[in-house]
Amino acid sequence: MTIGTGRGRGAAVGIGRRPVAMALGGVLAAAxxxxxxxxxxxxxxxxxxxxxxxxLYQKPKTFSPxxxxxxPDQLVMSFIFDSLYGADASYALKPRMAAAPPxxxxxxxxxxxxxxxxxxxxxxxxxxxxxxxFTYNALANPATGSAQSGxxxxxxGAKELADGKAGSLxxxxxxxxxxxxxxxxxxxxxxxxxxxNFPILPAHVLGRLPAKGLGxxxxxxxxxxxxxxxxxxxxxxxxxxxxxxxxxxxxPVSIKKAFLKPVTSDVATAQLGTGEMDLAQISPTDLPTVQxxxxxxxxxxxxxxxxxxxxxxxxxxxxxxxxxxALLSAxxxxxxxxxxxxxxxxxxxxxxxxxxxxxxxxxxYDPAKAKSLLAAAGWDSSAPVTLSWVPGxxxxxxxxxxxxxxxxxxGVNVELKQVQADALLSSYEDKSYDLALFGGGNYATEPSxxxxxxxxxxxxxxxxxxxxxxxxxxxxxxxxxxxxAEPAERKSVFQQAAKVENAKVPYLWLYNPDTIxxxxxxxxxFEPSGVPTNEVGFWDMASWKxx
Amino acid sequence: MAAYxxxxxxxxxxxxxxxxxxxxxLVRVAPGDPVRMMVDPEQMRGGGAAFIEAKRQELGLxxxxxxxxxxxxxxxxxxxxxxxxxxxxxxxxxLGERLGPTLQLMGAALVVALVVAVALGVAAAxxxxxxxxxxxxxxxLAAVSVPPFFLGIVAIYVFSxxxxxxxxxxxxxxxxxxxxxxxxxxxxxxxxxxxxTAGPFTRYVRSGLVDELGADYVRTAEAKGASKxxxxxxxxxxxxxxxxxxxxxxxxxxxxxxxxxxEQVFAWPGMGQLAVSSIGQHDYPVIVGFALYVAVxxxxxxxxADLLYAVVDPRVSLR
Numbered sequence: 001m002t003i004g005t006g007r008g009r010g011a012a013v014g015i016g017r018r019p020v021a022m023a024l025g026g027v028l029a030a031a032x033x034x035x036x037x038x039x040x041x042x043x044x045x046x047x048x049x050x051x052x053x054x055x056l057y058q059k060p061k062t063f064s065p066x067x068x069x070x071x072p073d074q075l076v077m078s079f080i081f082d083s084l085y086g087a088d089a090s091y092a093l094k095p096r097m098a099a100a101p102p103x104x105x106x107x108x109x110x111x112x113x114x115x116x117x118x119x120x121x122x123x124x125x126x127x128x129x130x131x132x133x134f135t136y137n138a139l140a141n142p143a144t145g146s147a148q149s150g151x152x153x154x155x156x157g158a159k160e161l162a163d164g165k166a167g168s169l170x171x172x173x174x175x176x177x178x179x180x181x182x183x184x185x186x187x188x189x190x191x192x193x194x195x196x197n198f199p200i201l202p203a204h205v206l207g208r209l210p211a212k213g214l215g216x217x218x219x220x221x222x223x224x225x226x227x228x229x230x231x232x233x234x235x236x237x238x239x240x241x242x243x244x245x246x247x248x249x250x251x252p253v254s255i256k257k258a259f260l261k262p263v264t265s266d267v268a269t270a271q272l273g274t275g276e277m278d279l280a281q282i283s284p285t286d287l288p289t290v291q292x293x294x295x296x297x298x299x300x301x302x303x304x305x306x307x308x309x310x311x312x313x314x315x316x317x318x319x320x321x322x323x324x325x326a327l328l329s330a331x332x333x334x335x336x337x338x339x340x341x342x343x344x345x346x347x348x349x350x351x352x353x354x355x356x357x358x359x360x361x362x363x364x365y366d367p368a369k370a371k372s373l374l375a376a377a378g379w380d381s382s383a384p385v386t387l388s389w390v391p392g393x394x395x396x397x398x399x400x401x402x403x404x405x406x407x408x409x410x411g412v413n414v415e416l417k418q419v420q421a422d423a424l425l426s427s428y429e430d431k432s433y434d435l436a437l438f439g440g441g442n443y444a445t446e447p448s449x450x451x452x453x454x455x456x457x458x459x460x461x462x463x464x465x466x467x468x469x470x471x472x473x474x475x476x477x478x479x480x481x482x483x484x485a486e487p488a489e490r491k492s493v494f495q496q497a498a499k500v501e502n503a504k505v506p507y508l509w510l511y512n513p514d515t516i517x518x519x520x521x522x523x524x525x526f527e528p529s530g531v532p533t534n535e536v537g538f539w540d541m542a543s544w545k546x547x
Numbered sequence: 548m549a550a551y552x553x554x555x556x557x558x559x560x561x562x563x564x565x566x567x568x569x570x571x572x573l574v575r576v577a578p579g580d581p582v583r584m585m586v587d588p589e590q591m592r593g594g595g596a597a598f599i600e601a602k603r604q605e606l607g608l609x610x611x612x613x614x615x616x617x618x619x620x621x622x623x624x625x626x627x628x629x630x631x632x633x634x635x636x637x638x639x640x641x642l643g644e645r646l647g648p649t650l651q652l653m654g655a656a657l658v659v660a661l662v663v664a665v666a667l668g669v670a671a672a673x674x675x676x677x678x679x680x681x682x683x684x685x686x687x688l689a690a691v692s693v694p695p696f697f698l699g700i701v702a703i704y705v706f707s708x709x710x711x712x713x714x715x716x717x718x719x720x721x722x723x724x725x726x727x728x729x730x731x732x733x734x735x736x737x738x739x740x741x742x743x744t745a746g747p748f749t750r751y752v753r754s755g756l757v758d759e760l761g762a763d764y765v766r767t768a769e770a771k772g773a774s775k776x777x778x779x780x781x782x783x784x785x786x787x788x789x790x791x792x793x794x795x796x797x798x799x800x801x802x803x804x805x806x807x808x809x810e811q812v813f814a815w816p817g818m819g820q821l822a823v824s825s826i827g828q829h830d831y832p833v834i835v836g837f838a839l840y841v842a843v844x845x846x847x848x849x850x851x852a853d854l855l856y857a858v859v860d861p862r863v864s865l866r
Contacts (some may be wrong), residue, residue, distance in 0.1 A: 150592030259721035394550035464589025
């Protein structure tokens with residue numbers, strides 16, 4: 001740009017008064033009109049008793065059971081898809097579309113699922129055992145993009161399907177419309193707990209598509225045919241997922257419409273107060289605020305997931321079990337629950353849940369015992385130990401600083417290290433971390449899934465064994481449990497495994513934070529779920545009602 | 548003028564290509580692995596490592612950055628910006644659906660900011676060193692000093708929670724979405740973005756007008772008996788607004804930064820929210836697409852500023 005010679009000032013720009021005045025008037029009038037119109041709470045939900053507004057704690061990505069598990073996706077899918085089995089309040093397997101508990105043969109080499117008769121898809125087409133066979137084939141086949149194929153490893157023909165040598169899963173058949181038979185290449189009594197809660201997909205919609213790349217099909221961004229209590233209407237990106245009652249669900253659905261809204265937790269809490277939100281999971285720190293809200297009820301559920309610290313046992317100084325026992329004894333976990341969760345949590349001493357966990361063998365807060373165990377193990381207190389975690393969750397942020405001071409008091413020189421999620425995962429992979437604080441996991445419904453965090457062959461990134469713990473006895477017991485079909489005998493083996501795990505301390509178990517739900521009192525029939533990722537099969541939305 | 552525009556466009560294309568190389572390389576060499584972010588090996592029952600490797604190959608992330616850039620560029624020249632790793636949709640579609648909400652938010656905020664800034668700036672310049680001037684200065688300082696997220700939270704608390712007159716988040720009420728409903732949702736985020744944008748504008752209008760009011764032609768107009776209002780609004784203000792064109796055009800890309808925060812607080816489904824979530828999830832194709840969108844915005848705004856200058860100021864000629 002060049003500046004030319006001037007032709008006089010004051011004659012150039014033509015900005016008149018009238019347009020400015022009109023624009024100003026228009027904007028102010030519009031703002032005033034908007035602000036003075038009717039109460040938004042009446043528009044959003046209060047005026048229509050058939051519409052439920054629920055908080056989504058993150059934005060969903062895809063609605064595909066083939067994709068890697070993602071909490072908000074699972075929550076949406078729990079509305080629109082149904083599964084053969086779910087879990088009851090104590091996290092035991094509970095039939096949903098199945099007519100009976102799974103039948104496992106005595107040698108644990110075959111499993112039979114029986115479906116309820118007369119099931120239908122939301123488009124009115126019959127839902128049969130063929131749909132289950134199709135779904136399990138899609139899930140077991142890595143070519144579809146499935147992240148779940150590992151769970152089918154024990155099924156006959158799984159390897160051939162994975163290697164591309166077979167077009168279908170030989171071991172899964174449907175002799176009639178309500179029976180699914182699964183034959184296994186090795187005993188796997190835990191299979192129903194592994195695959196029973198997968199959402200079933202409609203074969204009449206997806207069955208003719210090629211298996212390769214099936215997971216990228218547009219159906220999974222707009223799954224308009226399902227079997228859950230609701231059908232998918234639309235996802236207004238980042239705003240809401242719109243659902244409508246499924247007229248063909250196996251039970252009558254009372255609520256006509258549901259909107260799942262991904263907003264921040266602050267906004268969700270505010271909207272509970274204004275009536276724009278009917279149901280939300282809240283953090284313990286928001287509890288005092290929410291309890292003061294009018295017409296809002298708060299309920300809690302015991303969660304099977306727990307916060308823990310992985311101890312990197314690929315490093316020599318953490319290999320001695322006495323060191324890990326000492327670290328656990330040096331942390332006042334009951335105090336942590338009181339301090340960071342306002343008491344809304346439980347201290348645990350095992351990755352096994354409920355009555356499988358050993359009783360009376362806890363690690364009470366005992367700094368003197370910790371010091372003595374460290375001395376016996378020849379601990380070098382001069383070398384620093386890093387405690388890494390992803391900041392942002394208030395309970396973990398506070399817990400990290402408390403743990404640092406308590407471990408320092410027994411001679412463990414902890415340095416705190418806040419990291420990005422990706423950096424933390426990277427440190428798992430290159431084995432560079434010392435201690436890592438994280439949470440999650442549900443090993444309650446199928447106890448053999450503890451193997452994914454404890455077994456020798458599940459070291460990260462092959463599996464979820466971040467601590468790189470390896471114990472032949474525990475591995476042996478977990479494998480043995482898979483060969484036993486009889487529930488009481490199986491339980492006894494898991495109890496033995498839990499004892500071994502408790503003594504060897506693969507992780508520093510901290511606490512199970514309770515899951516806290518708040519809902520407007522116009523909603524009834526809601527039973528809280530303690531599962532942090534809201535897996536499919538935990539809720540009975542058909543029994544929810546709005547007054 | 549036409550030759551100038553063509554020359555500038557050609558330069559912009561070259562700059563755009565250089566920016567794309569820079570962004571593409573930076574995004575890829577930055578720490579982080581999108582595949583690691585999308586896979587939880589705990590769910591894999593022993594298949595984690597193989598799944599991660601297969602996914603890397605599928606997304607082409609196992610290839611050298613130069614090769615990846617070549618693939619991307621050949622696609623981009625055909626209008627294909629790639630596929631979102633997270634959204635499982637074309638990047639063009641992902642960006643496209645966010646463009647409207649962001650333009651709506653920024654456009655409304657810009658109009659309000661300009662109207663308020665001109666009104667306040669004129670009042671402050673005409674009544675220099677009075678309470679009006681000091682008040683405008685304090686407001687301008689507050690606008691640039693108070694973080695938008697704080698204003699957002701306070702606004703939600705007051706207007707949504709306490710008085711219940713405006714919605715607290717989102718762009719529409721689920722199940723509604725009419726024009727009035729959209730306007731109601733726009734009021735809080737739009738006014739807050741307008742407030743933080745109006746601060747610097749007000750200072751420019753004030754100082755520009757103060758300069759003009761001291762010019763010879765203003766004294767001449769006053770000597771000829773023109774009214775004060777006519778002198779200020781008809782003569783001085785027009786000329787004082789010329790530099791504002793440049794400021795506004797440079798401010799538009801910066802408004803995007805403010806919009807990122809506002810969109811987060813009010814769950815406004817625009818570009819800002821998309822950028823934040825894509826960066827967190829290492830969604831490379833979307834990050835590159837967003838960064839290039841910002842680059843285009845800056846280049847276009849600069850070009851438009853230069854062209855407008857020539858249009859409104861006869862002393863300026865473009866060669």
